[in-house]
Every structure is written in structure tokens, then in C-alpha cells.
Amino acid sequence: MTGKQLSDDRRAILSRLLQITKLSNREIAWVLGVHERTVQRRRDEFEATGQVKKHKDVSKNAEKLKPQHVERLLEWHKDHPDALLGDMQRFLQTCCGLAVSVPTISRQLRKAYGGRVLASGRGARIRSRKQREAEGRSIALELQQGVANGDINRAQDAAVELYHDQRQLAPLQEILAPQHELRQQQEQEISAYHVAGGLQYQAGSDRQQLRYELDLNSWNLRIWGVAASGFLTDSYNLFATNVILSTVSFVYFPYDKWVGLVINLFTLLGSVLGQFLFGYLADRYGRTRLYGIELVLVIVSTIGVATTSSGYGDLSFLALFTWWRFVMGVGIGAEYPLSAVITSEWASTSSRATMLASVFLMQPVGQALAQIVGLLVLLGQDRAHGLQEKQCGLDSLYEEECKQIIDGTWRIVIGSGAVPALLAIIFRFFLYDCGLYTLEVKKQPGNAFRDTQRVYGAPPTTNGIALSPHGGANPFEMEPMPQQFSMQDLHTYFIKDKNWYYLLGTAMTWFFLDVSFYGFSLDNRGTLADLWATTGRADLNPSLPCWNSSLPNGTSLVPTWKTDGLPTWQTDATQPCNTIYDTTIAQTKQYLLTVSVASIAGSACFIYFANRIPRRQWLTSSFIILTLLFLVTGGVYYGVSHKAGAPATVVCVAICHFAFNFGANTLTFIIPAEIFPTCYRSTCHGISAASGKLGSIVAVLVVYGINSGYKSSTSQGLVFLLFATFMALGALYSWAYLPDVQRVVYDGPGGRRRLETKNLEELGEGHMRARLEGQVITMRDKWDDLKERIRRRRRLTGGGDQPPGPAEVDGQGVAGVA
Template identity: 30%
Template sequence: MDLSAPLTPGGNAAFHNFHNDFAHIIHPNQRRRLALAEIDKVPFGWYHVRAVAVAGAGFFADSYDFISINLAIQLIGIAFWQDDGGTIPPHLQSAIRSATSGGAFIGMIAFGWLADVLGRKRIYGIELIILIFATLGQSLSSPSPVVTMSGLLIFGRVIMGLGLGGDYPMSAVITAEFAPTRWRGRMMAAVFSLQGFGQLAAALVALVTTVAFRKSFSAAKSFPECTGACQIAADRSWRIIIGFGMLPAIFALYYRLTIPETPRFTFDVALDAEKANADIRIFIDAEIALEQIDAFQRDSTNRLGLESQIQSQVRGVDNLIQPRGSWADFFKYFKNYRNGSVLFATMSSWFLLDFAFYGLALNNSVELEVLGFASGSDVFRVLLATSLGNLILVCAGGLPGYLLSALFMDTLGRRFIQIGGFASLTVIFLIIGFGYSSFDKVSLIALYILAQLFFNFGPNATTFLYPAELFPTRYRSTCHGLSAACGKLGAVIIQVFSEPLLMKGVKPGCQGSACSPFLGHMMQIFAACMFCGTRQTLEVLSGEMALGTNRSSDTRGSRERFMARLSWASHPRGRRVGEQHEKGIMSINDSRGREARSKANTQDSSASDSSTGRILRRSSQPRSDYERRGKMEDADISLQDMDYMGHLFSQ
């Protein structure tokens, strides 16, 4: 009988199938160690760049949409709302802008849960298909006697939000589970930084489109006068701007559909029969088990009987070490105060962040008007100023913040970046809030740019990373989806309430801060959210310390000792481990393990010499006996402790 693991499908230039490289290794825990060590050993190169680009395509589309819709709404108003002066009514603008966040809220929870139930591979790519068709549908929409344009746009953006929302937990978890330990923070931050490039692309596409239709737009002095050729140009422009957002998703779709299952999900959740073999490692000594199997290899009948007997006994204790994911186990796990407090902290900190972040992003057109980037003598100059304003703010504040996060995430650490970001934003919003009426445009622009910088070189990046690093494999995607969904809930709430508040007291022909008298008070509210976010950050950090001390107070040292044990397994990427490596399995156990075996042999001396009897008797021993022997650290090396938490402690 072949004891090697079955091969798993998938694998491409962006995501290598590490599981299949070691499928011939008989021992499942050893197979897991070798595969994860191989991931950590691969030097940074184009493989990682491609993985970041493929995983970040959804974030590119996400931020592209949120920036482009601000200009597109102006153009849609010109094309379809000429009876209202070429402007969409405020309540419809609010509904159109918040529809994507509403759909994303559902998509984050649904896709996060499905990825833990069905696996990452079976789900990854579906969210891009939804995104592509929803974007295409929006760009081709036109009203009819029975369906209004606002209804079509809201419906299309809710569907698009499902795809965008599903991309958050999927890309975060897949990147985390494929990334080397030493590059994980930077790779995940780099994936998230593609939001900055999406914002840049949106500003550039809007700028190019505006310039391309300059002649038509210049013929009208104001939006109500933009009719005929000007109105046709506006209709074409918004369709181009919205439709361009699906191109990155199309390019990334092949790589996502052909991705292999992540090694950590394969080993930790979807093992089935292999999990039974893995449980043997907990209840019996690995060396003795392998010796017995090797001995019976010379007698196929006896070997088959022994294996069948072991399998049947171990299935009774299957999943003792890592329970199979279920709603009952989910509530049991998070009923624990330490685990539940960490989930609450990641959810609430993301809610507080997005309440302020999207409060600014979704009302971008109002802020540009206050900053003086939305005025001109004709329609062309108004649209040009809006496009240039977006471009300047993205290049000066947003994009540098994303890049700084990607560069320093693994050197400064999540703790410093998140606490520093929340604290800096608290100060900035307090300054803007209480000095709003006394600042000139240059000062407001500088403060706004600083706010964008510390959003992205701060909690906007770290709230994305933390949920992918703090939870066990079987619930990692679900918890990331729940945390991200709370952020989108904050975005919906602020959008619903901010639109009427920002328009309160606005007079026609206003300039500067008079275009939004309540903006200063909204900044004060944001400052309170940022201060509360700082407190939630401390809860996250206390939660990770609690989780990290479950088994070892020196996680980093444990990880180094673990890697030292695997030094004999060094080999080029993709090459099967040879006979010499399989022989090396016997040398992994340290002196503590040999001491434990000696005690076990003494305890078993009164029993039968039969190999089968010894194995079955040991499998019934309590788990605590083997914990006292120190076998748990060797057999059940926790991904959360070794790969994730140890990495965080080093910051």
C-alpha cells in the first residue's frame, strides 16, 4: 500500500504547490514540517512578486472603484440628471457610494466562512468573476421606463461589493499561508499597498478621459449647460472610467483559478485520512511507529493488517489536537476570554478605522471642493481640477503611506505602526477639527496629506494583517472576514450620516471651508474614533501575548531550534527529498524525546512484545502523559505560535 500523500491539484508561476513536493514523505507531520520549511527557505524573487500582484488585483480594483466613483458620479449626473441641474440628488449619491460597502459586508462574511469550510483553492477566483461581470454590467447600464439609472447602479455596485468583499479574507489568508515567515509582513503589506496604485490609476484614467473629451466639455460653462455633445462625452467618460477597473481582475483570474491549495490548510484542516496518521504521532513515539511499519514492509499481509488496525484505533481520537472546524467548536473556541477578546479587538479596531477612513474617502468630492480642487470657469476645468486634486493627494500622501508600510512592516513591527498611526491621526484630526475655520487652503491640504499618510502607514495596513496572523488555520479566513466586515459596517454608517451633515448650511457659490461648515466637527468625531482605536490596539497586543504564552514563553527561540533541526533537509525548490532525507527523520528527536521513550519502554516492559499490542496500548494513554514528556512541542508545532506569533514577538 502506498503510504505517501495524494497529490493536490493546482500550481502556477505565482503560487507553487509545495504540498506535492513532499507528498512522497510517509510521515504526515514530517511532510508538513518540510513543506513549511521549504516555503521559508525560498529566497525573495519574482515568484513572490507575482504572488503579490495576483493577490493584490482585488485591492487594486477596490480602491480604484472608491476613487473613480467620485468623478464618475459627477459625469453620471450630467448624463442622466439634467432635470436636477446635472447633479445627482444627495440622498442618491449617498446610496450609490455606500452600496459597494454594503455588498462588501456580505461578501467578506460569506467568502471568509466558505474559504474555511471548502478550502482556499475552491473559492479563490470566484470573487473576481463576480467583480468582472458586475463592473461590466455597470459600465453598460442604461435606464428604462421600468428601471431607473440609480436603481441599476445601486444593484450593480452591491453585486460588485460581494466580489470586492470576498477578496479581503481570501487574499489576506492565502498570502499569509504562502509567504515565508521573514517576508510575511512585507508581502501582505505589499498586497494591500496595491490599493494605492488603484487610487493612482483611477486618478490617471479620469485625467486622461477628461483631457480626451476636452473640446466637448469646454463648450459648457456649468453642469446644467452640459447638453448635446458635452452630455454624450460625459456618458462615454463615466463608462470608460468604471469599466477600466475590471482589467486587472481579468489578468489575475487565470492565476487565481489555477492556484494550489495552501500548504497550511492542506496540513492543518483538510487531512482526513492523513490526520489519523498524524494523530499517531501524538499518542505513540514516531520512531517506534516508523520502525514497526518498516519491519512489516517485508511482509505485505502483516503490514496491511497493522496499518488497518492503527487507522481504526486512531480514528476514535481523531481531531483531539486540532478539532475540525464547526459552529459548535467555533463558539467554544471564542467563548474563551482570551480568544474572544482578540476577535473583538480586531473587529472593533477595523470598525473605528474605516468609520474615519471611508468617511473621508467616500466624501472625496466635498473635501476636494473645500481644498480648492473643484472649481473652474467651465465643465472641463472643473473635471480637470477634480482629477488633478485626486492625483496630487494620492501621490503626496496615500501612495507613500502604502509603500512605507510595505517597506517597514517587518522592521518596525505591527505594534509600532498601528499605535503610532492611530495616535498621529488623533492629533491631526483634533488640529483640523478645532482649527478648521482658521486654516487657509495650504494648511488644510498639508494636514489632509498627513492624514492620508498615517492612515496607510498605520492602522489601514495593520488591521488588514492582524486577523490573518492571530487565529488558527481552521477559522483564520472566517475571522478575517468578520473583522473586515465590521470595517465596512463603519463605512456604511458614516456614509449614511455624513452626507446630510456635510451639506448642512452650504450656500450656492460657496468657496473653501464654507462649502462644508460641519466638516470640522466631523473631524473631531474622527479624532475620538482614532483615540478609541489606540485602546483597541493594546487589547490586540495583550491578546497575542496571551495566545503566544500557551505553550512557550520563548517562541522565537523555539522557532530557531525548530529550524536548526531541519537544517539537514536543505534542497532546491521543487526537488523531491531523497532517500537521505527520509533517513534523517530518525535523527530529529532530541535528548528529551529519547528520555521519554526510555521511560515509555520501562512502563511497557510488562506487556506483550507484540508491536501491534504496544502501539494500540499507547494510543489509549491520556494526552497529558505525553505533554509531560514534552512530545507535544515536537508533534504539534502550532502554526500560530511558531510561524505567526514568534514573528510578531520579534518586532
């Protein structure tokens, strides 16, 4: 619109908007679709004359510039990149004999460059030198005031603006002398900050308007329902292992202890593959194109597991069962990055953490649901077939009939997992691709706004025109972005910009977390029975009430256990006379009281506190708390195991599960969905989640190895102490390699202090942005910063008050201190 006259309607709208003193030039420019400088000129005119006059239309001057003239000008511009508009005007006068206006040259240049000339950078060179120097002085003053007042954000904004034209730096040496070292560092870092994650920095109205429309909304039931239903399904199917392994072992593998290990390992390996593969594919092809495929895998594999058999003896039951659990693991793993990223991108900034935490709440709910469904099915089978009267597992009289009944029990439990998956797929028919992905990766702003408004509705309007307080007019489009997943962009984002630090932080914290979490939560039937035991292991001898059969014509199986050992389904060595029915009921009670109730309570509490606590710091703190809890739990276990005080260990373990979900377990799921850019968010979340599942594989192997190779009645105490080490490592990595996702703000001068969540666009700018905000990332820098703080404190306490250095404000470095 610049260089052309405003229509009568737009001049009338502009006159009304200029009378609203609260509206800035940026906001008015966005409403009218013109440049901010145009609004400022008209504002000056309006303040002087009280009206917005109709200007002369100079657009016809462009007819004087023929294509050959523009081509010649572009060739000359390549050789003289710092030429100003006046220089170009003189060049055309000399070489072509053309007398064209400066606005005409400006418009033709923008057209020639495909509308990709920024208002900064190349576009800055076509402004007058006098105007640029005046703007430079103003920006330098802002920078100086921002540093002097400790306002780091203001100083960074000014520094970014200042960087756009290097020639502005020349006349400002005297003003910026105290900050010379700081400015040099920022000049080197801002170039990377502009292209962090392959997303070039822009003040484009599209991204700002989309963020504005998303942030108008709060917690959204529709988005939560779509994501949570799938996550509930996956949690149910993953942790159904705790319900079915005893019954599967009872029917098919009564004395093979390694079978449960194989089934769990292949399920977790499938999860690793699903998380990595679908995380990448969701970034490459779109979220909703894949959202639902993982549930199809879960449904098909669920049916496959529930119908597994050995045929006429020519098929391996274990091989088929393990294969379908592997396929199910792929679907389960795929749900992690998809649900997290879709929830994160659809949520408003203020509700992002609570929505992600609400989705993750479905993990402990799914665990509990699997236990409850298993309990209900078992009670139904007992009522229908009289399992207790048949003494299943203890007597051989009804052995085949018992196996047939129990075989149907675990198949019903597994098959039930397809029901919530079917419901989740129905929900996903009504979800569109996230607006952020459509805009930033597909580069389709029209579709992005359309899909966003389909979910949230249209934003508020003024005179029929959508208004955004963040809007800033930008008649120039952004320059071409590096190609997603190209070697250049991957190298720039992860290596050159050092964002691999973030990926290392999320991957390692999730790895160390899952070593302990899955060591407690997956196939922990024997562990829980050991923790609940108040007596020692029972001796298998004729004094046992089940040594002889209580059924007419029955034969007790217990005497054979003296030579063959306890069967694998009999997980409580202190109660050898429990039938498979009694054992399964006891396992369900122990799991619900020790794990599920505490985990659900922890997740619910985190939802309430998600925006009230500094999440990155709380992640580190929760790892430290868990380290101490594991040490305490291990000590308590060694003191009271297999004694009357054993419930004390159970209480400690329940507190551990509460702490898991109130902190580290939930946050390792949330933070990777926040700190990466849109083009790599799902991939990085998938890699982080896959690292966690690798940790769970380590946990399963460690627990199995300790239980098999360490012949001690208190071997579980060693597991507690070992897991404490992993928690300490998790605290170290979360402290050193993860950025803050919130900032501290004050409600007015001297107002209340509160935490404000950063939006995805800020966090997606990566390590360079964090450095400019004063955060310290990496172990070495954290350690150096810690030593510097200690040295400064000693200097201040020992040598009296000393004024801060040029790069210090209130004891904190602007660009080097967190």
C-alpha cells in the same frame, strides 16, 4: 519502525548520520522515519561499539496475539487507563496464558487505536514508571531553571511537556514548590492551549516539515502577483466612485444630492456581504475553489454598470445602477479575506508581513489608477469632441451633446476595471490551495507537500532524503480534531479559550479605522474642494463672467442656479464658472496630490519597516498619532479655512493619509491574517473586514448628515474632531485585545537585539498560548497589570531594592505580565 530491525541500507545511513555531530536525534529520526528513542538507543550502541548492529526481529511475536486477545486487552485497558506495559503483560499472562514482549504489546496497542496514540497522554502510560519519573525530574529541573533565568519560552516548553503525564507531578513537589502557584495556573490553561482553534497540539513532522519548506523561501513574486492583481482590480472599482459620480450626476441627477449616498451605501453593503460570506466559504470549501469567483462577480457587475440604461423610459436607471454596484461590492468584499489569507499562508514567516503589505499597496495604487484613467479618458474626449469649447454644464446650447459625451466617459472608466480583473483570473489558474489548509483542514499531507513544492520547488536533500532541522520523528498520528464549524469546536475556540477577544480586537480596530479613512477617501469631492479653497463661497450674481453665455445663440444656465442651487456635479462653490470638464480635472488633481501620493508613500514606507518595528505596538501608536493629527488638522482648518493659508490644511490631510497607510490602515489588513488558526483564519478576517465596511457606512452617513444638516462654512472642522475620537477608540482596542505577532530575540549572549516574527502555527494557538508567553489580553487585565507595574515601581523607588516574588522575573510575571 520501532520493534522491527532496520534494513541494511538504513543502518548504513544511520551510521553516517551519527557521525555528524551537529545532527540531533530528532533530525536523524525524521530522516529515517523512526522514533527518537530508537535513534538514542542506536547512538548509545554506536558510541560504545563504533557500529550499528543488526538486532533481532521481534515482530513475529505479534502473531501470538490474536484479535480476540487484543480486544480483551482493550476492554481491560478502558477499566485501567493508568496501567503500564508491564501490567498489561502480566494481565495477558494471567488471563490468556500468553507470554508476549512489551514491544509487541506497544505495537498492537498502536494498531488498535488506529495509529492515534500520542507519545504523550495515553501513550505515556505504557512507559515504565522509572523512566517516567526520571523524565519528570529532568523536565522539572528545566522548568525551574527556565523560571529562574527569566527564559519564559523554555519554562513554557518544559511545562507543556510536563503536562503530558500528570503522574510525573507527584515526586516533584519539593523541586517545584517555589513555582507551585504558577504550575497550577499553567496546568489549567495548557489543556485549552493544546486544542486552541480546533487544532490539537502535536509535534508532528508534517506541520514542521511544511513550515520548514515554506520558510526556506523569501518574498515570492508569483504569489504576490496573483493576490495583488485582484486587490488592484477591487480598489480600482471601489474608488472609481470618486471619478464617476460627478459625471453620472451631470447626466442623470444634476440636483439630487442623495443619489451619491445611495450608490455608495449599496456598494459598501455588498462589500460587507462579500467579506463575511466568502470568508466563511473559503474556510469551509477551500481557498482556490472560491478564488476567482469574486473576480467573475466584479467582471459581470462591471459590464452591468457600464451598460446601465433606462431603456425606453420604462426602467429605473438608478435602480439598475445601484443593483450592479451592489453585486460589484460583493466581489470587492470577497477579495479582502481571500487575498490576505492566501498571501499569509503561502508566505514564509520572515516575508509574511512584507508580502501582505505589498498586496495592500495595491489599494492606494488602485485609487490613483482610477483617477489617472478618468483623466486620460476625459482628455481624450475633449480632444475628440471639444468639451471645453462647448461650455458643458454652463450653457444649454450643446447640453444634450455634452451629456452624451460625458455619459460615454464614465462608462469607459468603469468598463476599464474589467481588464485587470481578466488578467487576475488568468493568474489564478496557476495557483494551488495553500499547503497549510490542505494539511490542517483537509488532512491531506501528500497534496500539501506536492502543491507547496510546485510553487517553491523541493527542499534541500541529504543522501536523497529531504532534511528538516525542525523535524521530529512522530510515528503516531494526531488524534481526531474537533469538526470544523461544529458548535463544540466554535464554543471551545471562541468562548472557552477566549479567542473572541482577538476577534473583538481586529473587528473594532478595523471599524474605527474605516470610519475615518472612508470618511476622507470615498466620495470626498466636495470635501477636497473645500479644503483647497482659498476664498469664500462665490455669490451668484451678474458680475460673474459666466452669468451670460459666451457662445453665439447660447443660454447660460448659471442664473437658474440662484434659485435651484448649485448642481451636484459642481463641487467647488468658490469656482461656479467651472465647466464639468474643469471640475473633473480639478478633482483629479486634488485627489492625486492630497490622497494618492501620500497613501502610496505611506504603504511603501511600511513595506520597508514591516519587520523592523513591533507591529502590534505600532498599530496602537499609529492610532494615537492619527488622533493627534486629526485634532491638529481640525484646529488648523478652523484657523485658515477659505483663506490664503488653506494649503496648510491640505498638507495636514496629506500627512494623515500617509500615517493611515504607514500604520493603522495597513496593519488592520495584516494582523487578522496572522493571529487566527488555519481553520478559521479566512472567516475571522472576513468578519473583521466586514466590520470595517460597516464603519465606512457610518462614515458616509455621518459626513452626509453633517454636510446636509450643519449649515456652516466650517462644518468640515467638526468632522476632523469627531474622527479623532474614533482614532482614540481604535488605539484603546488595539492595545487591549490584540496579541504580539513578534518576539524579541538576541543574536547570542550580549548580541544585537532584533524582532523575530512568529509563525502562523504559534499565533494560531490563540489566547492561551499568548497568556503562557506572558502577554496580557483584555481591558481589565491590561488595567490591572498597569496598576501593578506602577505599584511595583513605587515600591522599588520608595522602599529600596526588593527581591522579586516567586512568579516574577526582572519585574515581569511569567504568566500574567506582557
